[in-house]
Amino acid sequence: MNWSTLGTGVYLACSFFLFLLGMVILRENFRSRVNRTTAFMLFFGGLGALFAAVGTTLARTGTLTAGAAYENWYNLFYIWELFFPALLLFALVFPRETETVRRWRFLRYSIFLPHLFHIFWVSFFTSPEKLSTSLSLEQFGPVAKALLSPFAYVFRVIALFLAVAYKFHIRFFSLVNLSYAALAIGLLFARQAAFPNLRVKSQVRLILAGLGLAMALYTAAFILPALFDFTLSEPLRFALTIGALVVGCGAVGWAILRYQFMDVRVIFRQNLVYFLSTGFLVAVYILSVAQLARYVRNVLGAKTPALEIGFILLALVFFQPVMEKLDDLIKRLFIRQRSDFRNLMERFSRELVSIFDLNQISARVTGLLEKELFIERAVLLLAVSDAQGTLLTLSSGNEVLVQNVSSGDPLLKALLSRKQPTYLDTVLPEKTDEGLARLLVGVGAKITVPILDEGRFVGLLALGEKVSGFRYSPEDMTLLGVLANQLSIATANARLYAETLEKQRMEEELALARQIQQNLLPARLPCSAEYEFASYVRPSRQVGGDFYDFMWREPRLGFVLADASGKGMPAALLVAFLQATLKAEHRHDRPIGEFIRSINELMVANTSPEKFVTLFYALFDPLEKKLFYSNAGHNYPILVRQNGQLEYLKKGGTVVGCFEWARYESDCMHLHPGDTLIVYSDGLTDASNHDEMFGEERLVQLALESRHLDAKGVKDKIVDAVETFTGSVPPFDDMTLLVMKTR
Structure with missing residues (x-):
């Protein structure tokens, strides 16, 4: 096998590759200028390889010899040089047109003018030296010769000038091709730094390397010999030419297979497999x-x-x-690379397992789509739905966009009814200045992918145009559908994780609040020769709205039991405020009624009307065995005499914190040794099992039965009875019990 046979085979293979790739790109999206320009560039490149293969074959077989036919074929070969202006135009429009091309549209066509003029000249002035001899005056007479002689001289001068210009043009026009190629490579190199998509940058860098090396080989094979008038050996010229074609085609092919150049990898692979x-x-x-x-x-x-x-x-x-x-x-x-769709989804699924932040999920999925599918912009809109409608939140970098969408939004209904990736223009309503349509048009969406969780709308993927200008392929649509399912699970997990963290944080805060509230209760109960106390507190939640405390006003002992409205943290905060107020006001020596009234006024001034407290306050004089008290809307404490007589401590007034005008009465009880005072909150008597409440009657009966016991014994008997009665039913309200026993 000689060099010309090998060269012919390589020429034909490269021509087939370039023609096939050009047809695939052009057929995929003929309306796109990027596609048309790329396809025409590849077409002219393939045409050059085809002409070279045919010319080499004809020269080897001796079909063409020097003469008119040879000159016509050789001049036809110049058509392939339109590759160079097409290459320059490609550098101006890939992946998006430059501002210069958009503003000066004629530039797209003017860059072809030098080559069109070149083709015209070499086609119609193949032998300019013949013009100088075409006008012969021998057939004319003396008079005609004398008249035509000046014109013939001028014509010969013009013909001589054209002949010199033609030879100069043929020899040095290769510099124009070289300049076009250098300018195209320079433009691509300068523009690739500004490309937002990393995959497009990789494409351009690979193509730049291939083009640069191919142009260097082409220059060594053809341009330098033409400029400096020397001849390369046939094997060397074929080797350089074959190297240029293989490097150029190889760079484009590798960019397709590894970096999805022009997004035609799958289509091209299918065609290539069919032909192979x-x-x-x-x-x-x-x-x-x-x-x-x-x-x-x-x-x-x-x-x-x-x-x-x-x-x-x-x-x-x-x-x-x-x-x-x-x-x-x-x-x-x-194609063992990361962008294979199955590998892509497996990798993405593994990553989602460890991502529980919605912002990170949004950044990861939009970045993945922009990089792997060559999408100009991808945004993830997360939805929070309620009875009024849907709140869509878009986070993109530092931008946070919130859009209220009514549940009856026509575009939202249309997208949810399809439940699959949908071209926006197929469902977009006529009015696009409100609702979801305004939001999607504003972010430049072309494809929308609803994200559903068991039929519940949780978000929306909005995807812009592809960088290549191509349509979304069926494989893309399948990937987006699978991705939507993955996102549904990921967002649900992220929200569940966020709720778990919030719950854990709240539990930690409540545990801390419970500890603080426990520390606010008396560490030790007062005890003397005249009296003893026992207490029991059980909040229905981590923190409660019940509390008790002791305050000394020598020689008297003051104590209080209060029950704040509500449950949990709000009630605990109200109790903390009340406890601080009680301690501050207790320093003033005033009648009990005035003391409670002052507390009420402070509560009214600093809390809302729906926040109130019931409380029982008493002041015990151990020397005189007198108990002064006031009941502000609280459950009546039970006084059990040693002889079994029952008395209820009712004197006082309404609840504290509701009415500024409220006034409070007080009363005095004489206690005797062995008397038992039981103060409790309504959570104790309201404690229930599955059928009924514990009730005041059971409490009174227990008080009578245990009156001979000490304070702790009375407390334990009541608590045991309540816990036995309720069983496994958790308390609905806070339970507080304070037992006082006189000696």
């Missing part, structure tokens, strides 16, 4: 079946059509398996 499968079967036929048929014909002396028929049947059976094997081979060799 066909070529493989044709090669098998030529190398085996045809040779076997010839051998059988020589042996038998007759044709055997059964071999051809059998091969056709086998080809029909094995064509699809061969295609699948080739497809798997190509994917294993070239």
